[in-house]
Amino acid sequence: MADLRAYQPSFTAGELSPALGARVxxxxxxxxxxxxxNIFVHPHGGASNRAGTEFVTEVKNSAxxxxxxxxxxxxxxxxxxxxxxxxxxVIRDGGVxxxxxxxxxxxxxxxxxxxxxxxxxxxxxxxYVCHPDYPVQKIARLADDNWTxxxxxxxxxxxxxxGLAVSSHFQRKNGDTTNAAFRxxxxxxxxxxxxxxxxxxxxxxxxKEDGRQTKFTWNAVAGAVLYRxxxxxxxxxxxxxxVTTTEATVEQMQINGVxxxxxxxxxxxxxxxxxxxxxxxQYGKEMKYVVSAVDGGTGEESLPSSPVTAVNDLSLNxxxxxxxxxxLAGASAYIIYKxxxxxxxxxxxxxxTLFTDSNIVADMADGPQTGRNPFNGVGNYPRVATFIEQRLxxxxxxxxxxxxFLSQSANYENFGVSSPAKASDAVTFRIRSRxxxxxxxxxxxGGLMLLTSGAEWVVSGGSNSDAITPSxxxxxPQGYRGSSRVxxxxxxxxxxxxxxxxxxxxDMSYDFASNGYDxxxxxxxxxxxxxxxxxxxxxxxxxxxxIVWVVLDNGRLCSLTYLKEHDVxxxxxxxxxxNGAAIFEDVTVAREGKEDVPYFIVRRTIGGQQKRYIERLxxxxxxxxxxxxxxxxxxxYEGPAAKIITGLDHLKGxxxxxxxxxxxxxxxxxxxxxxxxxxVLPNAATKVHIGLPMIATLETLNLDLGQxxxxxxxxxxxxxxxxxxxxxxxxRGIFVGPYxxxxxxDDLVExxxxxxxxxxxxxxxxxxxxxITPPWDWxxxxxxxxxxxxxxxxxxxxxxxxxxxxx
Numbered sequence: 001m002a003d004l005r006a007y008q009p010s011f012t013a014g015e016l017s018p019a020l021g022a023r024v025x026x027x028x029x030x031x032x033x034x035x036x037x038n039i040f041v042h043p044h045g046g047a048s049n050r051a052g053t054e055f056v057t058e059v060k061n062s063a064x065x066x067x068x069x070x071x072x073x074x075x076x077x078x079x080x081x082x083x084x085x086x087x088x089x090v091i092r093d094g095g096v097x098x099x100x101x102x103x104x105x106x107x108x109x110x111x112x113x114x115x116x117x118x119x120x121x122x123x124x125x126x127x128y129v130c131h132p133d134y135p136v137q138k139i140a141r142l143a144d145d146n147w148t149x150x151x152x153x154x155x156x157x158x159x160x161x162x163g164l165a166v167s168s169h170f171q172r173k174n175g176d177t178t179n180a181a182f183r184x185x186x187x188x189x190x191x192x193x194x195x196x197x198x199x200x201x202x203x204x205x206x207x208k209e210d211g212r213q214t215k216f217t218w219n220a221v222a223g224a225v226l227y228r229x230x231x232x233x234x235x236x237x238x239x240x241x242x243v244t245t246t247e248a249t250v251e252q253m254q255i256n257g258v259x260x261x262x263x264x265x266x267x268x269x270x271x272x273x274x275x276x277x278x279x280x281x282q283y284g285k286e287m288k289y290v291v292s293a294v295d296g297g298t299g300e301e302s303l304p305s306s307p308v309t310a311v312n313d314l315s316l317n318x319x320x321x322x323x324x325x326x327x328l329a330g331a332s333a334y335i336i337y338k339x340x341x342x343x344x345x346x347x348x349x350x351x352x353t354l355f356t357d358s359n360i361v362a363d364m365a366d367g368p369q370t371g372r373n374p375f376n377g378v379g380n381y382p383r384v385a386t387f388i389e390q391r392l393x394x395x396x397x398x399x400x401x402x403x404x405f406l407s408q409s410a411n412y413e414n415f416g417v418s419s420p421a422k423a424s425d426a427v428t429f430r431i432r433s434r435x436x437x438x439x440x441x442x443x444x445x446g447g448l449m450l451l452t453s454g455a456e457w458v459v460s461g462g463s464n465s466d467a468i469t470p471s472x473x474x475x476x477p478q479g480y481r482g483s484s485r486v487x488x489x490x491x492x493x494x495x496x497x498x499x500x501x502x503x504x505x506x507d508m509s510y511d512f513a514s515n516g517y518d519x520x521x522x523x524x525x526x527x528x529x530x531x532x533x534x535x536x537x538x539x540x541x542x543x544x545x546x547i548v549w550v551v552l553d554n555g556r557l558c559s560l561t562y563l564k565e566h567d568v569x570x571x572x573x574x575x576x577x578x579n580g581a582a583i584f585e586d587v588t589v590a591r592e593g594k595e596d597v598p599y600f601i602v603r604r605t606i607g608g609q610q611k612r613y614i615e616r617l618x619x620x621x622x623x624x625x626x627x628x629x630x631x632x633x634x635x636x637y638e639g640p641a642a643k644i645i646t647g648l649d650h651l652k653g654x655x656x657x658x659x660x661x662x663x664x665x666x667x668x669x670x671x672x673x674x675x676x677x678x679x680v681l682p683n684a685a686t687k688v689h690i691g692l693p694m695i696a697t698l699e700t701l702n703l704d705l706g707q708x709x710x711x712x713x714x715x716x717x718x719x720x721x722x723x724x725x726x727x728x729x730x731x732r733g734i735f736v737g738p739y740x741x742x743x744x745x746d747d748l749v750e751x752x753x754x755x756x757x758x759x760x761x762x763x764x765x766x767x768x769x770x771x772i773t774p775p776w777d778w779x780x781x782x783x784x785x786x787x788x789x790x791x792x793x794x795x796x797x798x799x800x801x802x803x804x805x806x807x
Contacts, residue, residue: 003722004714004805006703006782009798010045011036014561014570016701017528024704024715028525034783036572038696041561043546043568046729048795049696049788050559050574052631052689053600053615055650057096060084060103062612064112067537068599069120070590071127073141078590080599081139082614085112091599092144093592094616099145106147109134116536119487121385121392123412128152132383132398136375154373156414158295158302161334163326168312170283170319175208180255181233182216182240183262184274186224192270194221196262199232202279204255212283212313214255217247219276227274231257249285284313288339289357291325292368296332300411304337304344304368314359321357338362343419369416372426374405384487386442389467391427393442395450401438402431404450404459406468421470429473431457441488443495446510449517451483453500456508458517478517481506489540489548494564496522496540496548503530505550507564522560526571529558539589541596544621549598555583557600576632577604577692578655585612595619604633607653620793625662625732625762626687630791634691641686646678648690657693659791660685662762664733666693666790689791696788697740700799703782711805718806719782724772725800726786730765733792736772736784743789749774765793778806 013028015036023029031045041047059066064085071079082089087105090097097104110118110131119130127139135151142148183196197218204214216229229240229248238257241248266273290304310321323336333351337344338360345362348355375381375394382394382405392412394405406427408414415426431439437454448459448468455477461467462474482500489496494509508519523530534553541547548560557574576582583603589596598617603610618629629636634656637645648656651670658665660681668679668690679690703721705714724736737748751772754763774784782803788794 004705004708004803006705006801006803007798008700008800011041011047011698011796012043012045012561012568012570013525014041015529015572016525019527020525021702022715024713029701029704032525032701033572033699034701035697035699038574038694039572039698040545040547040559041568041570041572042795043561043563043566046795046797047572047698048620049630049694049793051618051620052629052634052691052694052791053576053602054094054618054629055633055635055691056091056094056599056614056616057103058650059601059612059614060087060089060105062603062610065115066112066601066612067115067118067586068588068601068614069118069127069129070539070588071122071139071141072590073125075591078592079141080588080590080614083108083110083115083118086110088149090144090147091614097144104145104147106139106149108149109137117383117485119384121387123387123392128385128392128412130382130385130394132381132396133378135381136385136394152413154375154413154415155371156295156300156302156369156411156416157298158293158300158330159328160303161291161293161305161325161328161331163324164289164291164305164308165324166289166308166310167322167324168283168310168319169322170312170316175205177203177205178234179203180231182277182279183230183232184216184218184277185228185230185262186221186271186274187226187228188223188269188271189225190269192267193228193263194224194270194273195266196230196232197274197277200277200279201233202281205252206255212252212281213249213285214252215247215249215280215282217276217278217280218274220246221271221274223271224274228262230262231255232262237261249282282311284311284319286311287314287321287357288344289321289323290337290344290368291323291355292335292337293328293331294333294335296330298411300408300414301335301369302328302331303371303416307339314357319359323355323357325353327353335368337368340364344368365420366422367418367420369408369414369418369425372415372417374415374428384439384442386444386448388442388444388448391468393448395442396439400430401436402433402452404429404431404439404448417470423467423469423471425470427468427470427473429459429475431475433477437482440483440485441497443488443490445490445493445495446517449478449495449508451488451497454482455480456483456497456517476516478508484535486535486538489538491540491542491546491548491562492564494519496562498535498538503533503535505530505535505560507562509564522562522569523571529556529571529573537586537588539587539598541589541598543591543594543596549587549589551584551587551600555585555603557584557587576602576694581605582632595621602633606651611650613650625765625792626659628659628662628791628793629689630659630694630793631657631689631691632694634689637688637690639686641684642688643681643684644673644675644678645681645688645690646673646676648679649677651692652677654692656690657791658688658690660688664790664792691791693789694791696794698786698796699740700784703801703803705803705805708805711807714782714803714805716780718778718780720776720778720804721774721782721784721801722804723802724774724784725802726770726772726796727768727798727800728770729767729795729797731767731792731794731796732763732765733788733790734770734772734794735787735789737774738777738779738784740785740787747775748785748787
């Protein structure tokens, strides 16, 4: 036999799959665990039992589906919105916001069966909420107890100006005149021409051009494809113009006809003779104008006003058009556009309600916007949203699952476009791929990262542009894994997403070597936790331990300690309630003080009835044992010394445990007591944490010592652990043994920690090495169980078993 000491100084591989039980060749085997229940792994290597959960409130209706949505204005003002059947309630700092003594509540359009498909994105005090079957909603916080929710209109916040009018100023000149008569004929598709209409005469000025024009109009003729206008009196008789419409405009000095002359009679099969010929004199050409307003607060431009038409010849000196309109509240300036060939172009800006056009050439590269709402009507509501480059992006509708819509720059609710397009215009694009895969996630990280049901894509402005614009957009695939509908999360500069199939969680970040995004399967070492499972909800708590909390579709809760730069990714699992029967349904994380705090919705059976409770994970930062909170669904009493603790209605009939002034009190049953529902302590206490017991279990892998001289591997050999040295930190209350069991089991030994404390004082926390002699046993695995049964802290930094190996 050989006496050896093993040493495991780290647990940063977390709980490993049983399928890896023989992979002692893996580097992570030496830092792995066979099981870790109600344990989390520190990024630096140690393992601790998690803190308990504090009862916040029961949801409004425990019989219906409920979920939480985080609302974070800044690191100091964070909320959780309890979404249920057509309502949400507000929670802040572990308490429900009340109004007039009742929970403050806002009516929403969402049925409880639809709330799991809600996707939200927030900008300061405003949150946009998407669902493919509901119009986009906007939630706004005005105060803790004053919130609004409304459908987004997707239009500029400032309205278009009204009352646009124009007055034309021009100078007339006198000159020689002549009296001329005119007639019009109609021509059909075969070329047959009608007889001329009744002649109409007009005195026309023939010298000293001043911009005047002669406009002819007539009634349409059935079967006519074109019309011919003739001058039919005096000199210069003949064809004047040929048009396909029922009007013609000729310049002042172009009223002389040329051959051919008007036909004497209608041709064979000719259409009817036109009627209603009329002549008007106008000074110049028609010009159309519109004006828009600029929001003085945001700089956003409104849609253009209704157009106004002027007739003038601005090429002549002193001719001008003067535009006026009504003042608009909130406008700091107005932008004026003029039409040219059917398109409006910029001609100026005014800070008043007056503008003069003295023949300004329109900038056709800068036109007014056209209002657009891509999300109007059933089938056009987006399912995903994010912010990217000062734009609000919506993605994937039922009618167009691969479409992306980006708002105008800095104008989140404006999806208007201009012609020609401007760099700040809204952007619309579609992913073109072999399959139609709906967009399920969108993240702004080194470009716009889109996760679809079949692939991962990055959208950028391309090599010639720093930003995405209507004329600069490039869509590149990064992989073909496929994403589930649970929204991705960002850890540092890395995206974590759940695959569409296989219960796999992957990370993805930019890799300079491949000039693309790549990552790894984070569940490969703990596949047993995710087989045939789906990720239902998750949240990332960066401070203090960098943990991703994951709720699975079977109600189990897992945690992933993740620190990519140190190659740390360690899974553990968590249970709550008698026999671990509690069902975790949701988790969200938001900053409270210096820590990121997970909130859970937990389904428990209390008094034979199903209850859905909102519970928050308590902090593990404390300096005194009296402040340690390691019970689930618990509450804290702090005040004058008391034996009767009430206010435990939510746990009526349950067996609970308490930490009273640092001393453990077990086997308490919640029932009717003086003053309400609660328990009676054996001794009065001033600070009491009371709730459901929580058992933490850490089990080592099969012992491996590498290649031992003279023995080779110890795998499969009989072995006995004669003593275990645990290096612990701020710990109290540990059981150790070769097999699992309850606190009364012969397979576990409790470490007796009381030393210098008086009999009535709470046992102090200990940091250092402790030695425990486990029950004597020979087996072929050499595993050890380390357990915590009491509401006390436990942190294991290293395990050092002394092993006797049989030959």
